[in-house]
Amino acid sequence: MSTFPTSADLVGAPTTVESPVILTMGDPAGIGPEIVVKAFHERPELLRQVVVAGDVATLRRAARLVQADSESVAGRLMVAQLAVVSDFGQLPPGCMAVVQACDLPLPVPLGCISAAAGRAAADCILYGAQAALDGRARALVTAPIHKEALAAAGVTHPGHTEMLQALAAEHLGLGVTELPVRMMLSCPGLRTVLVSIHVSLRQALQAVTLDQVLQTLRITHRHFNAVGWPHPRIAVAGLNPHAGEGGLFGLEEIEVIEPAVRQAREEGIDASGPHAPDTVFMRARQGAFDVVLAMYHDQGLIPVKLLGLEHGVNTTLGLPFVRTSPDHGTAFDLAGTGRASAASLLAAVDAALSATRR
Numbered sequence: 001m002s003t004f005p006t007s008a009d010l011v012g013a014p015t016t017v018e019s020p021v022i023l024t025m026g027d028p029a030g031i032g033p034e035i036v037v038k039a040f041h042e043r044p045e046l047l048r049q050v051v052v053a054g055d056v057a058t059l060r061r062a063a064r065l066v067q068a069d070s071e072s073v074a075g076r077l078m079v080a081q082l083a084v085v086s087d088f089g090q091l092p093p094g095c096m097a098v099v100q101a102c103d104l105p106l107p108v109p110l111g112c113i114s115a116a117a118g119r120a121a122a123d124c125i126l127y128g129a130q131a132a133l134d135g136r137a138r139a140l141v142t143a144p145i146h147k148e149a150l151a152a153a154g155v156t157h158p159g160h161t162e163m164l165q166a167l168a169a170e171h172l173g174l175g176v177t178e179l180p181v182r183m184m185l186s187c188p189g190l191r192t193v194l195v196s197i198h199v200s201l202r203q204a205l206q207a208v209t210l211d212q213v214l215q216t217l218r219i220t221h222r223h224f225n226a227v228g229w230p231h232p233r234i235a236v237a238g239l240n241p242h243a244g245e246g247g248l249f250g251l252e253e254i255e256v257i258e259p260a261v262r263q264a265r266e267e268g269i270d271a272s273g274p275h276a277p278d279t280v281f282m283r284a285r286q287g288a289f290d291v292v293l294a295m296y297h298d299q300g301l302i303p304v305k306l307l308g309l310e311h312g313v314n315t316t317l318g319l320p321f322v323r324t325s326p327d328h329g330t331a332f333d334l335a336g337t338g339r340a341s342a343a344s345l346l347a348a349v350d351a352a353l354s355a356t357r358r
Contacts, residue, residue, distance in 0.1 A: 023143065025052060026330065125142060129167045129168070139355065153308060191284075196208075209256060210260045233288075238295070239274075240345070258274060326345045
């Protein structure tokens with residue numbers, strides 16, 4: 001079964017790069033700052049490849065929390081503030097590079113939704129996206145944010161994907177609809193791309209059109225080509241039970257999905273389906289397909305999160321830069337406990353590094 005490059009492929013990577021990966025701290029009231037610090041502790045070679053966009057005081061608090069039980073002073077990280085991203089290669093060993101990317105007078109209380117936390121998280125995303133768009137960063141990795149906190153801060157976009165799409169479209173002088181993006185979730189053994197993202201289920205069903213399905217197939221194919229995968233096998237899930245059972249349980253497969261698959265194949269895309277959605281993910285995991293196209297958010301995310309939440313990665317397809325993130329949320333109940341795992345965040349960093357290696 002074909003797989004994406006993993007952390008094992010990064011062994012021997014150079015300690016310096018032309019430009020770093022930008023890693024946002026996420027919502028400062030959640031586990032984001034802690035898992036950022038843990039990531040550098042667990043993989044110190046990242047110190048020379050990653051710059052954190054965040055709040056210095058918040059990250060120093062997280063470092064104290066993570067390192068509270070450490071008996072080794074020599075093994076502790078120093079949180080060093082950079083004036084500009086390009087200075088990251090000048091830091092001494094053992095320093096985690098941070099750019100002050102938001103205005104947060106005091107660290108926010110842990111585990112609480114607040115407008116201040118939402119505003120800080122949004123500002124860090126904006127900083128990281130601009131660095132990637134301007135070529136100052138080779139990729140963007142985003143730690144978890146809280147959608148209610150974003151809304152409390154007056155942010156009109158419901159999540160990372162929509163925010164990054166708008167920022168990239170503005171940078172390119174395009175309307176948002178002229179830069180279509182898609183969400184791909186992956187874990188060991190399974191990848192799935194979504195036709196629609198953060199909308200109601202009723203709206204998601206309305207989004208299953210020939211143009212939307214075909215556009216998703218094209219975006220998925222282009223992404224895999226860009227990362228060195230010329231002929232990805234794309235399985236398209238049906239919308240209805242048993243993929244409609246020949247029209248008995250709905251006509252979307254016959255009227256929408258089959259024509260989209262047929263046109264994609266005429267364009268040279270290795271697409272197949274519609275496949276029964278209750279078995280297609282299992283077949284992909286067994287190696288029959290490289291990626292599954294899901295018709296809506298939960299259809300695609302439930303199998304990925306069931307199989308590999310600890311190592312899940314979210315990748316935004318269609319942006320003019322590489323963007324990945326861990327496949328979990330802010331976990332307010334774990335914030336401040338030191339128990340949150342950095343595994344998914346590290347998988348996201350590995351995916352970004354792998355996609356941008358020269």
